[in-house]
Amino acid sequence: MNDLMRPALYDARHPIIPYNEAKGQATSPFDVVGPICETSDTFLIDEKLPNNLVQNDLLAITVAGAYGAVMASNYNTRPIVMEALVSDDRFDMIRQKQTVEDLVNTDIVPEWLA
Numbered sequence: 001m002n003d004l005m006r007p008a009l010y011d012a013r014h015p016i017i018p019y020n021e022a023k024g025q026a027t028s029p030f031d032v033v034g035p036i037c038e039t040s041d042t043f044l045i046d047e048k049l050p051n052n053l054v055q056n057d058l059l060a061i062t063v064a065g066a067y068g069a070v071m072a073s074n075y076n077t078r079p080i081v082m083e084a085l086v087s088d089d090r091f092d093m094i095r096q097k098q099t100v101e102d103l104v105n106t107d108i109v110p111e112w113l114a
Helices: 006-010 067-071 100-105
Strands: 016-018 027-033 042-050 059-061 083-087 090-095
Touching: 006 042, 006 067, 016 042
Parallel strands: none
Antiparallel strands: 016 059, 027 042, 083 090
16 A cells, blocks of 8 residues: 555556466465555455465566556555566666665654754
């Protein structure tokens, strides 16, 4: 919800695929949800995905576009994730993951301003 707000705000749907997708594999319905304790932090409900998925498997939320980064927030004091630009078989990291230290530093009032 803090990294990709569009599903929570607009009920937007983004295709989700397993990072290690196996073709022709049996599927089962899954709910794909985010880490925020809010009912709207939901990406897909009852979506068919390979039934051998286990907790912490990597999934790719595709066709997210540029709006993930510009709409991201530190809601629930969560650091903003890194951002990668992907084109065909190439990718570049274009924003580093925010650290907890980075996050805390945004809340510290400079001594000269206090």
